Amino acid sequence: MTTRTQPRKVKAAVVNRHQHLSFQELQLKAPHQNEVGVKIVACGICHTDLGFLSEGSILGHEGAGIVEQVGSAVTAVKPGDHVLLSYQSCGQCAPCHDSQPFNCQHFSKLNFGFQRLDGSSAYPDGVQGHFFGQSAFANYCLVTEQNLVKIAPELPLEVLAPLGCGMQTGAGTVLNTLKVKAGESLMVMGTGAVGLAAVMAAKIAGAKTIIAVDRDPTRLALAIKLGATESINSDEENYLATLCPHLDYVIDTTGIGHLDELAQEVLKEGGTLVRLTGSCGETLTRGRKAISVVQGDSVAQDFLPKLVEYWQQGRFPVEQLITYYHFDDINRALKEAHNGKVIKPVLVWD
Ligand SMILES: [Zn+2]
Ligand SMILES: [Zn+2]
Structure with missing residues (x-):
């Protein structure tokens, strides 16, 4: 099956030099053959985001959303599938082959390096994306099969988004x-x-x-x-x-x-x-x-479905930790995460 992928205009929260985030419209390049374009519905804020407030970066690594585009080599998902996003790994090194993606040899580069494995970026010059292989403080981002987990469409993305990291x-x-x-x-x-x-x-x-x-x-x-x-x-x-x-x-x-x-x-x-x-x-x-x-030590594709099951059984009630914010209030959400006013802020678009 061939799939046509296209560049896409996205709205993303970019950090400015005063560590303030403002939404910009950017042109994102088309997904590579191993990539998946995801329309973001919700994204949790994790303390790791607060440590990377450098100018030009797009943070966000507890995204959840709906698959919009898939590269030609992608087999795990198709457009319309609902996904939770977790950390990135290369899928090719020895630990990845040994089912230990959390020990991926390229972990730092892929999660904190603001680049793809091949060193390229889908973002315009001066903008740093691909944070945790996501940069999900946006209405759309590119991920790979390694950092997505498909879930049933009836499950609430805005509740389950924060499962992916913290x-x-x-x-x-x-x-x-x-x-x-x-x-x-x-x-x-x-x-x-x-x-x-x-x-x-x-x-x-x-x-x-x-x-x-x-x-x-x-x-x-x-x-x-x-x-x-x-x-x-x-x-x-x-x-x-x-x-x-x-x-x-x-x-x-x-x-x-x-x-x-x-x-x-x-x-x-x-x-x-x-x-x-x-x-x-x-x-x-x-x-x-x-x-x-x-x-x-979690393989997201194995562990997140278990957490979802515990949540369905009422044994992992994450909703009791969540405070919701519209994406437009992202600066307030980050501030309230930083000063401990809230436990788990989750940003939602609508
Ligand atoms: Zn690896
Ligand atoms: Zn995190």
């Missing part, structure tokens, strides 16, 4: 990396979207003790509602005294420095600290380990 990372750490088993115990530091996804996943796994730590009482209350068995306010003076030792796992989503010491105190011998904050793995004392994880 939620996958938190839940995947519990279910894929640690493989938490029934009866085990863990502590989750920080109850943003990633931490709360870890809490929900720990409940799904049947963990006996799920301790949520944060300084925001509203978020701690939500953590309890979502499955935490205890909550600890880290602003309170007796905070350290209330921590119970001998936990199997600690998941740190905060990157706050003194946590390592704390992890040593509360982890059992042989227990594991997971840092979801970017630092590297190392050995703690007495056989305790510290590891870092990318995207919760």
Whole structure:
């Protein structure tokens, strides 16, 4: 089957030199043969977006939408299909062939390099697109089969959009990396979207003790509602005294420095600290380990359908974390994500 692909005018939120986003109409080149053009319906905002506010860039990497154009080599989807977007991988290197796209050798280039694998760009000069292989702060973007997941058309794209990054990372750490088993115990530091996804996943796994730590009482209350068995306010003076030792796992989503010491105190011998904050793995004392994880060791095409199923069963109620904004309010949404007013902002077009 031959498919004709075409350039397309798009409306995209471009970062200016004052880290302010403004919508511009741009001409995007036609999809390459391995690419898929997706009309974006919704896009979550993730904290990683806030770290890349450089002039000329188009961010957004929790997109969801409807396939509009497909390159001639694409077999996974056709126009009209509904898709969730996740991180990008090359599909060709050894880890990709070994079903570990989260360890793709080209991960940095493809997700943070604002370019395709071959170094080209579909965007006009001076505009940086292809963020996470998406740049979904727009009404249309180009992706590949590697970073899309087809879902049933009756599912709500605006609810499921944020599964593709933060939620996958938190839940995947519990279910894929640690493989938490029934009866085990863990502590989750920080109850943003990633931490709360870890809490929900720990409940799904049947963990006996799920301790949520944060300084925001509203978020701690939500953590309890979502499955935490205890909550600890880290602003309170007796905070350290209330921590119970001998936990199997600690998941740190905060990157706050003194946590390592704390992890040593509360982890059992042989227990594991997971840092979801970017630092590297190392050995703690007495056989305790510290590891870092990318995207919760998740293969999006396998894991997102599982999360969707949990959502359908009411066991992964992401809607309780979401605040919706029209795309026109993108600057307010980014600000409120940055200052912690909201947990998971999701931008929608209509
Ligand atoms: Zn690869
Ligand atoms: Zn993200």
